[in-house]
Amino acid sequence: MVALTAALVLAACGRKAPPLPPELVRPEPAEDLVAAVVADGVRLTWQRPLRYSGGQRMNDLDHFVIDRAPAEAARPTFVHVGRFDLDDQTRFRKERHIEWVDHDVVPGGRYLYRVLAITLDGYESAPAGPVSVQYRAAAAPPSGAP
DSSP states (O other): OHHHHHHHHHHTSSOOSOOOOGGGSSBOOOEEEEEEEETTEEEEEEEOOOBBTTSOBOOOEEEEEEEEEETTOSSOOOEEEEEEEOOOTTSSSOOOEEEEEEOOOOTTOEEEEEEEEEETTOOBOOOEEEEEEEOOOOOOOOTTOO
C-alpha cells in the first residue's frame, strides 16, 4: 500500500519530462542583423528567433538588448545602448521583423552593433552580429532653401 501511494504521489507531481539544462533553453540568436544609415541615426533590423537553442518552440522571448562598440578598436568593448521590449508573448502570431534606431551617433563615426535575445527568465542568446556601419549624416539643405 505504501508503494502504491508513493507511486501515485510521484506520478502526480506535474513533471512530464526531465528538466532541460540551461544551455538548451537559451534563445537562438537573432537572424539577419543589418545596419543601415538613416537621416536621424543608424537603423538596425533583424529577425526574431522562434526557437530555443535546444530546438523547442519558444514563447517566452521578452526583449532584445542592443550593444554598440567603436569599430576602430582592436578589441571592441561593447556597451548596452538600447533595449527593445516585446509585448506579444501571449499572441499566437509573433512579430518577426524587428527594427530599432540608434540616435546617439556622430557624423563620421564607425560602429559595430550586436543584438542579444533575452527570455522572461533571463536566459540570454549568443549575440547576433557584429555588423559594422559608418554614420554619415544627411546633407543639410542649402542655406536660403524654403
